[in-house]
Amino acid sequence: MNLVLKRALPLLLSLIIAILFSSVNYLKNVDPLPSWKEGMNKKAILLFVEKVTREGSNDYVEPEDRIAVFDNDGTLWPEQPLVEGIFLLKTVKAMVAKDPSLKNKEPFKAVMEKDTGFFEKNNHKGILQLAVAAYGNKTEGTFEKDITTFLKSEKHPKFNVPYTELGYQPMLELMAFLKGKGFETWICSGGNVEFIRAFSDDMYGIPVQQVIGSTLKMDFKKVDGKHTLWRDTVIQSFNDKEEKPVNICYHIGKVPVFIAGNERSGGDIAMLTYSDERKGPSFQLLINHNDAAREFSYQEKDNASLQAAAANGWNVISIKDDWKIVFKK
Amino acid sequence: MNLVLKRALPLLLSLIIAILFSSVNYLKNVDPLPSWKEGMNKKAILLFVEKVTREGSNDYVEPEDRIAVFDNDGTLWPEQPLVEGIFLLKTVKAMVAKDPSLKNKEPFKAVMEKDTGFFEKNNHKGILQLAVAAYGNKTEGTFEKDITTFLKSEKHPKFNVPYTELGYQPMLELMAFLKGKGFETWICSGGNVEFIRAFSDDMYGIPVQQVIGSTLKMDFKKVDGKHTLWRDTVIQSFNDKEEKPVNICYHIGKVPVFIAGNERSGGDIAMLTYSDERKGPSFQLLINHNDAAREFSYQEKDNASLQAAAANGWNVISIKDDWKIVFKK
Structure with missing residues (x-):
């Protein structure tokens, strides 16, 4: 072995070790929620995740839970406007254009x-x-194609970008953070399940099997000589309010x-x-839409959600005060 | 550096590399399905999994699919006897013992x-x-406890061990093999979902969120001052036959x-x-119960499943001929 190299070896090794350690520390200190302003809510999220994922902690939650x-x-x-609402109206208008007699029938009429x-x-x-x-009254495949076509062609009236580019950046970071800490992330929405599945994986990293939504009854039967899932005209589940915990x-x-x-x-x-x-630790987050400039500002008529949050100590997120940015540039 | 060690170093390194390589090769050659007899069916499973998981293969299936x-x-x-059937009868008899008037009412009567x-x-x-x-007519929590108690206390009449020790060893190996190859494993059963969830993780390594079964309607409401999932006396889904693809x-x-x-x-x-x-490669496996000595032998009245398998080229597994052992000793 070359003498110079031999003498330099301990120094070199120390250097490598120092670099390795500092990168570990660097990685450790990276903020997982950079779009969240410092404050009570961000702190509460970070503390909660730390205590339920640190082994030995009294509040430790097993990865499978x-x-x-x-x-x-x-x-x-x-949800201003409700994206699925736009899709629904477009679909209905296309149906009436194809069969004008529908305009004399409810709910088309x-x-x-515009009889709200x-x-x-x-x-x-x-x-x-x-x-x-x-x-x-169509196949599952046809319905899925209609949704994809809609999402590709439409833009948000205020922000003028496709709806699928409007995921809240702080929430995207939160989901990625939780996933990195061993959480399985799910959606439970009042919206139609096929509609959300069309973008859940690309937008949120949530695979379609982790999306719970509203459903129509279906039949598995032959249509045009091929087995298919046929969508009936009966609601299977309207996944709102008390139906949400049931479907969970x-x-x-x-x-x-x-x-x-x-x-x-x-809802x-x-x-x-x-x-x-739940038996054991849990975290409840409720978003308050109070930022007319960057997003929208609207309140519930009876204020029930904010009242429930206050009564139960849930974490109310103010879009205005808790989020540095709402959307990614 | 010690001279002997210095001279021995290349030899030592070669040895370590040789050991590492041979263990890799050894691991590569371990049979993932040791309880399956060599033959067409085992070969078909191994070939299928190889072709859908090897990158660059024409039949490659992305991990998320x-x-x-x-x-x-x-x-x-x-399913001889149907384990849930035993639970059902025990539950009903306990109900009649508690309220003897029930024995004059159907279906208890x-x-x-014994009016089959x-x-x-x-x-x-x-x-x-x-x-x-x-x-x-009970809470979800009570129902879950009843199932756990039953599973702990009962033994199979023929094999004289708890039911939860009677997973088919070749199928346990198959599920572990598929999981190791990036498959997400699910259950889709006609049985009650809570019943199967009580053992799916321990027996099969399948988490409860990957179990699809039959369900009753539920309500989320207050019972004795606490919010709870209340089990109604209405069927939500009987997950059998054409209902299985719908629920999938x-x-x-x-x-x-x-x-x-x-x-x-x-079913x-x-x-x-x-x-x-399905668009793209797929594998269908149908088990034929033809081993009265080691398990049971029974056939469908109309033979519809075996006929469908023959017509569509599905892989029919003969317990007698394809499995070295049925249960782990």
């Missing part, structure tokens, strides 16, 4: 005549009726340790309550 | 009087009626690449067909 569930509209992307009252009465029963009319049980069978929803219609209160009453 | 689905009763453990005709008529409608009576779509949203069922009632034909008509 690390379930994180997110609502979609208003929690992971904007109410759409063409029809959709609001009886606890929004008209909207479900419309969804059934537009989403049913059917699909996951474990009570979520981390759960996130938003205020607008009280997430039941699933946040379900998580909150 | 590697979904493997297994029926449970008669596919992963014996038929159980107490009641359960067979109308496409086994009586069995569903019994399941609803026994499984409903609700829960997974991808068509299974690998699927396994068994002959007895034709798996629809889901095997669904997989078979």
Whole structure:
């Protein structure tokens, strides 16, 4: 061995070790939530994740129980306008263009005549009726293609980019952070399941089998000589309010340790309550839409979600105060 | 550096490298399916998995699409007797012991009087009626506890060990092999979902969120001052025959690449067909129970499953001829 090299070896080794250690420390200190402002809420998230994932901690949660569930509209992307609502209206209008006699029949008539009252009465029963009319009576494959075509061609009226580019950056970071800490991330949305599955993997890194949404009844039968899943015109599950914890049980069978929803219609209160009453540690996050400049500002009529959050100590996220940016540039 | 060590170093290094290489080769040659006899079926499984997982192969399947689905009763453990059937009868008898007036009411009456005709008529409608009576009208937590207690206390009448020790060893190896090759393994069973979830992780390494089974409707409501999932006395889904592909779509949203069922009632034909008509490669496995000595021998009345297998080229597994052992000693 060369004498110079031999003498330099201990120094070289120390250097390598020093570099390795400093990169480990560097990696350790990288902020997993750079789009979140420093403050109580960011701190609470980081502390919670630390205590449930550190072995030996009193609040340690086994990796197989690390379930994180997110609502979609208003929690992971904007709901002004409700993206699926635009798709629904487009679909219905295309149906009427193809068969003009439909415009004399409800629920088509109410759409063409902009009779919003029809959709609001009886606890929004008209909207479900419309969804059934537009989403049913076709094969699963046809329906999926319609959704993909819509998502590719449409842009958000305010932000002028495709809807699929409007994931909330702080929430994308939060999901990636939880996933990195061994959490399985799920969506539990009132929206149609096929609609959300069309973008869940690309936008959020959530595979389609981890999406729970509203569904129509289906039949497995032969259509044009080929076995297919046929979409009936009957609702199987409207995954809203109290139906959310029920479907979480059917699909996951474990009570979520981390759960996130938003205020607008009280749709997430039941699933946040379900998580909150879990045996063992849990974290509830509720997004408050109060940023008209960067996103939207709107409140629930009865304020039920924010009241439930206050009563139960859930973490209310203010878009205005907790997020440095809302969307990635 | 010590001179002897210095001279020995190249030799030592070669030795270490040789050992490392031979262990790699050794590991490569370990049989992943040691309980399967050499033959067409074992070869077909190994070849299929090789071709769908080797990058550059024409039949390569992306890791996220590697979904493997297994029926449970008669596919992963014996169905003679149907384990859940024993649980159901025990539950019903306990209910009658507690409230003797029930024995004059159907479906309890038929159980107490061993009126098997009641359960067979109308496409086994009586069995569903019994399941609803026994499984409903209680909290999800109570029901789960009843199942765990049953599984701990009961033994198989022929093999005299707890049911949970009766996983088919060749199928356990197959599931572990597929998992190791990047497949996500799921159960899709006609059995009650909570029943299977009670042992799926321990027995099969399948987490509860990857179990699809039959379900009752549930409500999320307050019981004794605490929010809870309440089991109604209405069937939500009887996950049999054509309902299996429908529920696979609700829960997974991808068509299974690998699927396994068994002959007895034709219950798996629809889901095997669904997989078979997948765009891209797929593998269908159907177990034929023909080993009265080591397990059981029974055939379907109309032979529909074996006929469908022959017509579609599915891989029929003969327990007698394809498996070296059925259960682990």
